[in-house]
Amino acid sequence: MNKQELIDAIASQTGQSKAQTGETLDTALDVIRKNVAKGGSVQVIGFGSFSSGKRAARIGRNPKTGEEIKIPAAKTVKFTAGKAFKDAVNEKK
Template sequence: MNKTELIDHIAQQADISKAAAGRALDAVIGGVKGTLKKGGSVTLVGFGTFAVSKRTARTGRNPRTGDAIKIKAAKVPKFRPGKALKDALN
């Protein structure tokens, strides 16, 4: 499912226009991004938790030349599914 299909699904299930569903989805995504950018986490009970994890700096290899390269430390988004989501899949 892509974003357009998700907007269609939201519009149909919530009985709202596609434009309103698109704005609502953008607001949710923006809220999650903003919270993660501040270092917080977003928990949706029954669905899962979005959080930020820190990846340490490390040494990697250039696959083309085999030379060692330094990879900077980074913050990466993580998603941990909730119990209800796991149960729905099994």
């Protein structure tokens, strides 16, 4: 499912227009993005939580040449699924 298909599905379930639904989804994603970028976290009970993490600098290898390269430290984005989400995914049919 891509973003447009998600907007279509939400709009059909809520009765809102696709334009309104698209704006709401864009705003929600923007709020999550900004909060996590500042180092915060966003928890949606029953769904999961978004947060940031740190990856240390390390030495890697160029697979083509075998040459060692320095990989700089970086911030990462983490998503941890909530219990209800995990249970829904693992539900026996």
